[in-house]
Amino acid sequence: MIVYENVSKKYNDVTVVDNLNLTINDGEFVVLIGPSGCGKTTTLKMINRLNKINEGNIYIDNQNILDVDAVELRRKIGYVIQQIGLFPNMTIEENISVVPRLLKWSKEKCKQRVHELLEMVNMPYEENAKKYPNELSGGQQQRIGVLRALAAEPPIILMDEPFGALDPITRDALQDEVKALHKKLHKTFIFVTHDMDEAVKLADRIVFMSKGKVLQAATPEEMLNKPEDPIIRNFMGKLSYSRYCNDLTCADVMKKRILTVLETKKTLESVELMKHKEIDSIIVVDHEDKFKGIVTIQNIREHGKAGETISRITESNVDTVSVSTNAKDAFDKLIETNVDYLVVLNPDKTAAGIITRTSMTKALASVVWGDAE
Amino acid sequence: MTPFKFLEIYGEKLLIAILVHLEYVFVSVGIGFIIALILGILLSRTPKISKIIIPVIGVFQTIPGLVFIGVLFMYLGMKPITVIIALSIYALFPILKNTYTGILSVDESVKEAARGCGMTNMQILFKVELPLAMSAIFSGLRMSTIYTVSWAVLAAMIGLGGLGEFIYRGIDTNNNVLIVGGALPAAVIAIILGLLIDCIQKKITPRGLKGGK
Numbered sequence: 001m002i003v004y005e006n007v008s009k010k011y012n013d014v015t016v017v018d019n020l021n022l023t024i025n026d027g028e029f030v031v032l033i034g035p036s037g038c039g040k041t042t043t044l045k046m047i048n049r050l051n052k053i054n055e056g057n058i059y060i061d062n063q064n065i066l067d068v069d070a071v072e073l074r075r076k077i078g079y080v081i082q083q084i085g086l087f088p089n090m091t092i093e094e095n096i097s098v099v100p101r102l103l104k105w106s107k108e109k110c111k112q113r114v115h116e117l118l119e120m121v122n123m124p125y126e127e128n129a130k131k132y133p134n135e136l137s138g139g140q141q142q143r144i145g146v147l148r149a150l151a152a153e154p155p156i157i158l159m160d161e162p163f164g165a166l167d168p169i170t171r172d173a174l175q176d177e178v179k180a181l182h183k184k185l186h187k188t189f190i191f192v193t194h195d196m197d198e199a200v201k202l203a204d205r206i207v208f209m210s211k212g213k214v215l216q217a218a219t220p221e222e223m224l225n226k227p228e229d230p231i232i233r234n235f236m237g238k239l240s241y242s243r244y245c246n247d248l249t250c251a252d253v254m255k256k257r258i259l260t261v262l263e264t265k266k267t268l269e270s271v272e273l274m275k276h277k278e279i280d281s282i283i284v285v286d287h288e289d290k291f292k293g294i295v296t297i298q299n300i301r302e303h304g305k306a307g308e309t310i311s312r313i314t315e316s317n318v319d320t321v322s323v324s325t326n327a328k329d330a331f332d333k334l335i336e337t338n339v340d341y342l343v344v345l346n347p348d349k350t351a352a353g354i355i356t357r358t359s360m361t362k363a364l365a366s367v368v369w370g371d372a373e
Numbered sequence: 374m375t376p377f378k379f380l381e382i383y384g385e386k387l388l389i390a391i392l393v394h395l396e397y398v399f400v401s402v403g404i405g406f407i408i409a410l411i412l413g414i415l416l417s418r419t420p421k422i423s424k425i426i427i428p429v430i431g432v433f434q435t436i437p438g439l440v441f442i443g444v445l446f447m448y449l450g451m452k453p454i455t456v457i458i459a460l461s462i463y464a465l466f467p468i469l470k471n472t473y474t475g476i477l478s479v480d481e482s483v484k485e486a487a488r489g490c491g492m493t494n495m496q497i498l499f500k501v502e503l504p505l506a507m508s509a510i511f512s513g514l515r516m517s518t519i520y521t522v523s524w525a526v527l528a529a530m531i532g533l534g535g536l537g538e539f540i541y542r543g544i545d546t547n548n549n550v551l552i553v554g555g556a557l558p559a560a561v562i563a564i565i566l567g568l569l570i571d572c573i574q575k576k577i578t579p580r581g582l583k584g585g586k
């Protein structure tokens with residue numbers, strides 16, 4: 001747990017972080033967002049003592065960070081920056097294993113860890129370990145930046161606009177990867193961005209800052225729905241989606257490329273498929289392509305029998321919406337029911353697509369900034 | 374006089390002169406390099422002081438070697454140490470300047486990443502800053518080696534041998550063959566040492582720091 005207690009920071013008598021109080025729970029994904037210069041980076045860098053605290057205290061697991069040697073502290077906190085900052089004189093392997101080597105891990109253990117981490121982002125060791133940073137693309141470099149932060153298994157990862165300089169497609173892919181890593185590793189992530197889309201996609205909790213203060217700390221849904229301050233509403237594009245998505249239907253905002261399986265599919269095969277696609281549930285249809293329900297990995301694990309088809313354990317009592325449903329209503333339903341996605345059905349009951357949190361922000365963005373696609 | 378004839382008469386003397394010359398160059402560049410490296414690192418830690426010192430050093434460097442060696446000669450007398458001190462000081466400047474600017478030009482974000490990883494100041498210096506400043510340091514070393522080869526000619530001015538002896542004697546006696554006989558090997562030495570340093574640099578620079586690819 002990280003606790004900011006009345007923390008203030010001044011630069012030449014200008015207060016940039018103003019009496020900040022914030023508690024971040026273990027395993028939480030917190031995104032700091034706010035206008036440029038509001039003190040996000042400063043707030044972040046006080047945790048690993050790259051920035052000095054002028055007043056107040058920060059505690060990590062009830063220990064004042066000032067009582068820990070700064071160098072020791074930093075080796076236990078992963079840090080990723082926007083400029084990536086890989087060491088150009090070191091190979092990818094050396095870059096990733098920097099902190100483990102500082103911690104004097106054995107050679108074999110370092111190598112094994114590098115192996116494991118590269119595997120995690122689908123960059124095979126044999127192909128990549130001996131390359132130098134300048135031989136990788138920007139997206140690959142930042143993947144390595146993230147791996148370097150993860151290498152010594154720190155319980156806390158700090159990320160300062162890590163994807164800000166990447167193209168939208170790469171950024172999207174890396175966001176997915178980071179989110180997946182968070183799910184898998186259960187570490188505390190503190191992530192700075194000024195992109196609301198990114199914040200909504202990643203955060204368990206968004207902390208909105210302005211002029212060195214926290215204006216609102218809330219789940220993405222809450223913040224989209226009930227921005228507590230005009231500045232926040234302004235930041236989301238002057239408009240709240242609830243008023244402007246009226247003329248959109250689910251067909252406009254849903255994700256159309258979805259994966260379905262026949263109900264006659266065997267349980268094991270379905271698990272393999274989900275694992276391969278890195279999803280934890282899948283839409284089940286009958287031989288006429290009509291929607292039957294969804295099946296989750298967990299469900300199969302708990303109730304499925306080997307060799308059996310998935311039809312018996314398919315959950316049919318799930319929330320669905322129709323293609324003609326108003327998008328706003330669908331979003332409200334998504335927020336209320338707190339499910340990962342809603343299935344959108346055609347009039348003939350075939351599955352047309354799904355609506356996720358991401359579709360929600362995309363819809364919002366397209367209303368506010370015009371449709372990018 | 375044919376080259377063969379020249380070598381027949383002066384061969385042994387020339388060989389000794391070359392060795393003496395090389396000795397001056399190696400010793401002074403070696404001393405200069407060590408001092409410059411240490412000073413450059415120290416100066417890079419104290420930007421406020423360096424802002425004053427670096428320009429002063431620049432001015433010093435423009436004082437003609439002849440004047441400098443003359444003054445030193447008056448104080449220290451006609452000893453090899455006089456030559457070594459003078460040459461070391463001259464050799465020091467380009468390396469010092471390049472070490473300093475090389476370290477300062479290391480990307481701020483890389484240094485921040487290093488600190489964020491939990492490197493101590495020493496580790497940042499040795500694992501990040503110096504390796505990244507290496508190409509600048511090498512070009513300083515190269516420059517100062519080549520200069521020192523020609524400055525070492527001045528040693529002969531106070532009667533301490535080296536290839537300068539040929540050149541001065543040549544000038545004194547109006548003997549062009551002697552002048553060329555001293556100048557040509559000096560030029561060749563400068564070129565060879567320059568190439569040698571390039572070679573070493575290429576060998577030790579990791580692929581990630583080489584331009585191009």
Ligand SMILES: Nc1ncnc2c1ncn2[C@@H]1O[C@H](COP(=O)(O)OP(=O)(O)OP(=O)(O)O)[C@@H](O)[C@H]1O
Nearest residue numbers: 011012016034035036037038039040041042043194
């Ligand atoms: N080293 C410094 N010296 C003086 N002022 C600084 C320094 N670093 C930051 N500031 C000021 O502190 C304020 C907060 O800076 P900070 O970098 O935390 O903002 P930020 O929210 O991260 O902004 P951005 O989104 O642009 O990165 C800014 O007004 C900035 O000008």
Ligand SMILES: [Mg+2]
Nearest residue numbers: 040041042160
């Ligand atoms: Mg910032």
